[in-house]
Amino acid sequence: xxxxxxxxxxxxxxxxxxxxxxxxxxxxxxxxxxxxxxxxxxxxxxxxxxxxxxxxxxxxxxxxxxxxxxxxxxxxxxxxxxxxxxxxxxxxxxxxxxxxxxxxxxxxxxxxx
Amino acid sequence: xxxxxxxxxxxxxxxxxxxxxxxxxxxxxxxxxxxxxxxxxxxxxxxxxxxxxxxxxxxxxxxxxxxxxxxxxxxxxxxxxxxxxxxxxxxxxxxxxxxxxxxxxxxxxxxxxx
Numbered sequence: 237x238x239x240x241x242x243x244x245x246x247x248x249x250x251x252x253x254x255x256x257x258x259x260x261x262x263x264x265x266x267x268x269x270x271x272x273x274x275x276x277x278x279x280x281x282x283x284x285x286x287x288x289x290x291x292x293x294x295x296x297x298x299x300x301x302x303x304x305x306x307x308x309x310x311x312x313x314x315x316x317x318x319x320x321x322x323x324x325x326x327x328x329x330x331x332x333x334x335x336x337x338x339x340x341x342x343x344x345x346x347x348x349x
Numbered sequence: 350x351x352x353x354x355x356x357x358x359x360x361x362x363x364x365x366x367x368x369x370x371x372x373x374x375x376x377x378x379x380x381x382x383x384x385x386x387x388x389x390x391x392x393x394x395x396x397x398x399x400x401x402x403x404x405x406x407x408x409x410x411x412x413x414x415x416x417x418x419x420x421x422x423x424x425x426x427x428x429x430x431x432x433x434x435x436x437x438x439x440x441x442x443x444x445x446x447x448x449x450x451x452x453x454x455x456x457x458x459x460x461x462x463x
Contacts, residue, residue: 278455279453281451326392335398337383338393338451339395340393
């Protein structure tokens with residue numbers, strides 16, 4: 237069965253901290269994504285990657301970076317966390333090609349105080 | 350990429366069919382229609398997708414109009430566990446590497462009522 241695992245379900249961090257959100261998929265998918273979800277705004281794409289060491293900016297990349305050193309792992313980094321980055325973060329993956337569905341993890345709810 | 354329009358909310362009686370509409374009038378020829386749902390506090394769950402033909406799986410049916418400008422997701426016998434936000438999205442291949450971008454709208458909040 238398809239599995240996308242996010243390392244933490246809940247995180248509380250302080251302003252200015254460096255934060256790492258980890259995502260692992262076990263389906264050998266080429267494409268991986270990071271979204272954030274906020275009430276009234278829906279899901280917004282932060283970054284995606286279509287291969288190891290490759291990354292592309294999404295709609296709202298400011299304040300974030302990503303790392304993809306291995307095919308199965310895609311990390312989202314908040315270099316200096318701010319309160320406006322308090323959100324639900326969702327990781328997803330899919331096979332290459334336009335006929336493959338996206339599979340999501342269960343999310344990490346991050347609170348920055 | 351093509352944008353979608355969905356009603357903000359809908360109610361459905363338990364055991365009845367739930368029909369969720371979606372307009373995607375600017376869809377282009379290579380864009381698939383995907384449906385996902387999100388139950389509170391969980392990640393979105395894939396339901397079904399299609400290009401031109403109607404599709405059916407164990408969860409739902411997808412009816413796409415001939416001009417492809419709209420579609421309807423049908424849950425044949427809605428249960429209380431189907432209460433969720435349902436997203437209709439279209440997808441386009443942005444590069445030869447197969448990378449693409451999905452844009453999620455605000456979806457339809459479906460409430461299944463006992």
